[in-house]
Every structure is written in C-alpha cells, then in structure tokens.
Amino acid sequence: MTRRAIPSLSALQAFDAAARLLSFTRAGEELSLTQSAVSRQIQSLEDAIGTPLFDRTGNRLTLTEAGHGYHAEIAPLLESLRNATLRLMAFKGSGGVLRLAVLPTFGMKWLVPRLAGFVRAHPEVQIELNTRTTPVDWRTESFDAAIQHGRPLVSGVIAHRLIGEQLVAVAAPSLVDSTVDIADLAAVPLLQQITRPEGWARWFAAAGSRHVDA
Numbered sequence: 001m002t003r004r005a006i007p008s009l010s011a012l013q014a015f016d017a018a019a020r021l022l023s024f025t026r027a028g029e030e031l032s033l034t035q036s037a038v039s040r041q042i043q044s045l046e047d048a049i050g051t052p053l054f055d056r057t058g059n060r061l062t063l064t065e066a067g068h069g070y071h072a073e074i075a076p077l078l079e080s081l082r083n084a085t086l087r088l089m090a091f092k093g094s095g096g097v098l099r100l101a102v103l104p105t106f107g108m109k110w111l112v113p114r115l116a117g118f119v120r121a122h123p124e125v126q127i128e129l130n131t132r133t134t135p136v137d138w139r140t141e142s143f144d145a146a147i148q149h150g151r152p153l154v155s156g157v158i159a160h161r162l163i164g165e166q167l168v169a170v171a172a173p174s175l176v177d178s179t180v181d182i183a184d185l186a187a188v189p190l191l192q193q194i195t196r197p198e199g200w201a202r203w204f205a206a207a208g209s210r211h212v213d214a
Helices: 009-021 024-031 035-049 065-091 104-121 173-177 182-187 199-206
Strands: 054-057 060-063 096-102 125-131 145-147
Touching (some): 009 035, 009 065, 024 035, 104 125, 182 199
Parallel strands (some): 096 145
16 A cells, blocks of 8 residues: 555545544534635545445435545544544653453443552553453454453453342243242243343253243
C-alpha cells in the first residue's frame, strides 16, 4: 500500500461523524466545521477511493453497503488513535495501560473494590476496563487479560482459575410452593441466559433427568 491509499485524517473524521449521525450538519457541529466543509471532505474521500459511501436522497442521508462496511472497519481504528493520544497526553509517555475485559457483575462486585490497592502501588499504570459477556477473541482483540467463564480456546493464551461457582435454579414462589416433579419443569417457561446456553441442560442432567429437552 502506498501513502496515496491512506485517506487524510480530516476526511476520515468527517466520514466517521456523518456515518454515526447520518447528518452532515450534525457532523459539522461535532467537528466544529460547516456543513459544506463536511460535505467536501466526504466527497474528496469518495473520489479518492472511487466508491460512494452515502446515498443522498433529498434531505435523507443513508450509508451505502460499502459505506457500512468501511465505517465498521475504520471506526475502531479512529477510536484507538483517540485513546492512544489521550493516554500520551495524560501520562506524558511514562507508565502504561493495562487493558482488561471483565464480566459486568463480577467486575462491579469483585474486581473494582480491589483495584484501589493496585492503583496506589502503581500510580503510573492506567487501567482500562471493558465489560462484556462474550469471550475475548484473542486473535483480533488487543486486551492484556480477561476475566471470563470457561477456558480460552486459542493456543498460546494462559488461563488461571480464579474462583469456582455454584449455580442454582430459582423460580417464582407460586411454582416453588407447589409440588412439582423435576421433569415437569420442562413444561414451564425456562429463562435462559444467553451467556450460558447449556445451563438448563446441565442442571437437568445433574438432577437426574438427562432426557429432558431444555
């Protein structure tokens, strides 16, 4: 790739703002530019890459299919550039950043209350917490560590067991108070956590009802 294939940062910023806001006027307000200046930046970007990024129909602005795909790729890069610049400004090039991905409730209840000691011992290190319920893709994401369920499936990632857990089934009092056979539970609405799709199947199996369709 030559330098000519890399668009100007101002054009990319204009495109990013317009793609998020679907308005050249609002993008201009965010970037402290006029609407016409944003329009010119995006036109120059479209001319440079030879592909329309927006459909302009009257006053309605929508992304083309190419625009959707391009924005999905450049938006994280711009965010990384912003974050890198802010970190450099904040720490003047000293220290570093520890990037962690953590389960939301676990992070709030267990990790965050324990960070004060680390921060006092290492004031030069900035901690970035990203709360998420899905596993980290270590091949494409740039986290230093993650706290998540199960084991990583990518070779080269070192996993340490922090704690175990005991899962129990809960139900409405009206259901618990009645006499219900375990197998009968399969006939009532089962609330399924998207992060534990195998939860009910494992619970029924542990209760001795392996043939229940959970």
